[in-house]
Amino acid sequence: MNPSTMRPFPISVVAMGPGSQGEEAPDYLPMPQGMETFHQPRLPDNASPESVDQAARLLGVFLEGAAHAGMAGGAKLDLLGLEAGVRDVINQSMGFGEVSAFTTAPEHWRVQETAFAGIWRVLKMADDGAMLVDRLETGAIPVVLTDAMLRAADAMLPPPDYPAGCMNAQALVEEIRMQAAAFKPGQPAHVINLTLLPVSDADLDTLYGWLGHREVSLLSRGYGNCRITSTRLQNVWWVQYFNSMDTLILNSIEIVGMPDVALAADEDFGDSVERLGEYLEMMVETV
Secondary structure, rough: OHHHHHHHOHHHHHHOOOOOOOOOOOOOOOOOOOOOOOOOOOOOOOOOOHHEEEEEEEHHHHHHHHHHHOOOHEEEEEOOOOOOHHHHHHHHHOOOOOOOEOOOOOOOOEEEEEEEEOOOEEEEEOOOOOOEEEEEEEEOOOOOHHHHHHHHOOOOOOOOOOOOOOOOOOHHOOOHHHHHHHHOOOOOOEEEEEEHOOOOHHHHHHHHHOOOOOOOEEEEOOOOEEEEEEEEEEOOEEEEEEHHHHHHHHEEEEEEEOHHHHOHHHHHHHHHHHHHHHHHHHHHHHH
16 A cells, blocks of 8 residues: 555644634534444345255254354354255355455455344365355454464564654654563454544655554454555554545554444344344245
8 A cells, every 4th residue: 555645634723702703714624434334145036945945944053052052152164065056045144244355375365244233254275266264153253364464473573774854753663662572362452543643754755664554454344444554563453444435534453352333233243133134034035
């Protein structure tokens, strides 16, 4: 990504008080639009009653285990060996949610949140494109993503060189190194909001070059897009928010196991269990 496109957006200094505004309205940054909302999935039009019945039974067992264990229980349903018609029914029944992700190393994983928050479709691909894993699982986020980040990143990074024009790069680098070294699983995120800090182009270039964009990438769609990428340093992530016109509105670094914006919440998972149960009742009625 071109660093010049990722600079903090300017905050204009505007005179205040009666008569100070003139006749023109202020030019505000456009607000995000196009909020993603839940849409009940639909069965494939050409699905056979046998495929629908088998899919409903498999999803029912999966849902029972998920409801009993809770989101942290990690319920799973293997889809790889299922008959094609049954997999098609499950594919369309689960739908698509706001978060998707992929890894490029050390293994090729593809993750898609379903329409039911806290329930994920997880696939592993071989180098030749063959599918090795295809499953549904529950959780705040599939552990394969955090595992890939830890395996592909370094526990420590030496500081970079600081070119002319740097203002705060050295202080930011040392803050990141200190927070990453002290991080313990379960700690809340330490957030460095670059959008609100006085940083020069040389500062940003130095940080981008030092941390890089690495092997784990996530996209969370809600109001606009939030793009999350791992870096060369363990537990350090780029978190960048774009509005619906793809304008960068927030550029930050988070030191955390996984940024909260990508995680499914416990209360959402409770809603998902209820919604999926209602959907399965509908499936049974159609058979």
